[in-house]
Amino acid sequence: MSETALFIKGVDKFYGPIDHGVHAVKQLNMDVKKGEIIALLGSSGCGKTSTLRMIAGFEAVSRGTIAMKGREVQTFAPVKRNVAMAFEGYSLYPPLTVRENIAFALKASKLSQSIVDEKVANIAKLLEIEDIMGRYPSSISGGQQQRASLGRALIRNADLHLLDEPMGQLEPQLRALLRGRIKHFIKERGLTAILVTHDQTEANALADRIAVMEGGVLQQFDTPQMIKERPANLFTGTFVGEPPMNVFSAGISGTGDTVSFGLNEGVKLDYKASDFSHEVRAELMKRSKVVLGIRPYAVRRSEGGVGAKVAVNQWLGDQTHIATDFAGGTMVLVEHDRTNLAIGENVGIRLDPSSLHVFDGESGRAISHGQELA
């Protein structure tokens, strides 16, 4: 399990001349263990697809090394890397039927016809495409083409499976169903997979570890739980999580016994010094400006809390989203009861120090999560 399937070190990608072109991926370091599922998560243009294509061998690596199974492959042609890929644009072969497209991926492996047929049948069942196996790519829907393309990648026994937005075109119910099945399929066979997505639900559901990317820089590479609980910086904190983390910039003041955060509009949050560890307090006192973050489901209403005014109250069927005007910004609360607050109503808000994330005001790097030092 601990064998390294992929090792990326100091990789840069420039489109155009090195050091002068567009710097799409910056000094990327990453290691993927055999049998792991990794999600590259980020918004459009964050460098996740470029990374995937460099691993596949479709884009040249400007600088740095990519190693698979202990050998450097960055100069190898795709054919020599033994990777499988599902493309965002499906890229099925137009003159072949869905069945032929999927079976085609096994051509190079020289398996007997009966084994190929069996594997194809399994994949078709897994992806719910048994009814369209005889059809041509041009006569089926985008979602069906996407599943065929996914099948073509999953059926191979490659060292690495690269999945570029593999479920973007599927309807939500099917997506949820296939997520589970695909994860099971990959785990059962001990395959290693890297998935590119901008959908955090998909990343959370499928991946063992998530690599959050932004602006070509790897922001954080950790388990879904750690990314949620201990975001490395302000970007990861606000990018992952739905609804997004509430953030407010704050000034710091404190005496020996208290720590106070001064927010906009004179709002002041006072905490006992003992709410923070000694190290965190020392880090906080070095700074005059920080950014406070708190996840919507960690915000509590309480009688004696800081004053806020309800702006939106929305019941979503399983939870209530309440947006309030707070300290010159918006504080969103999620409650699991069907709360019914009037617009304009004043409520008290309590921000528990144990669920408070504190980020550096300048760099955005995390200083503390709850009571611990980052």
Added chain:
Amino acid sequence: METTSTLEKTLRLIALTLVVIFFMFPIFWIFLMSFQTNETILAIPPSVIFTPTLSNYAALITGKLTTAAGTLDIAFMRNLGNSIFLSVTSVALALVLGVPAAYAFARHKFKGSEDIAFTLLSFRFAPPLLVLLPLTQYFQWLGLSDTYFGLIWVYQLICLPLILWIVRGYFEDISADVEYAYRIAGHSWFATFRKIALPLAGPGIAAAGLLAFIFAWNNFVFALVLASADKQPVTVGALAFVTSSGIQYGQIASAIVLSVTPTLALALYAQRYLVEGLSLGAVKG
């Protein structure tokens, strides 16, 4: 609604018929002329009722042109052979050179690639006569004037840019990921080029080849200046019908019929590929 659509249909039919008559009439008339003698052709008023004669075709095939002034040797069949040979080899060579080049231009953006592609296209802008005079000089030095090799080389000015630019467009329309998908399944780029890119661009290549063939076939000035009688194609050879004792309309007509036949046959044969080429990807299988 029913009446309007019937009316529309009728009007459309009339319009189409007019267009067809307008374009087809000259060809039809030439076809009739090719079976007539000069006397019936020049009769006023012209008539579609005549005794057909094969004498024009006979004269062309035997190479003996009988005029009022006596018998004249014409090399029409040889010209026709030259036309076929020159056009076929020129297009074949242009395909061999142009299709891989088009693929390279479509798939790889290298330094100066656009400039090179545009320079190749610019060969089509230059007036041929301007190029021809210096070219004649060079060809004489190189010993290339009046050779098939030299002519085929010059014909590349016509065929190569055409094939390069049309086929490049077809290659660009094929998603690069389809090729990547094939490569990642364990195939070299050359295998990908042969098995994926070429078949998918096939209709486009056929269309470009046909177009290049027509242009090569219709070329006049290059062969007129650079080749002597025994290497000239029909376009130049047709000048022989203007004799000192008049113009042999009957023979000209039959010569035209014979010389359009290969292109027409090729176009009819390639038509399905042309249509398929234009609707690539829309309805397949």
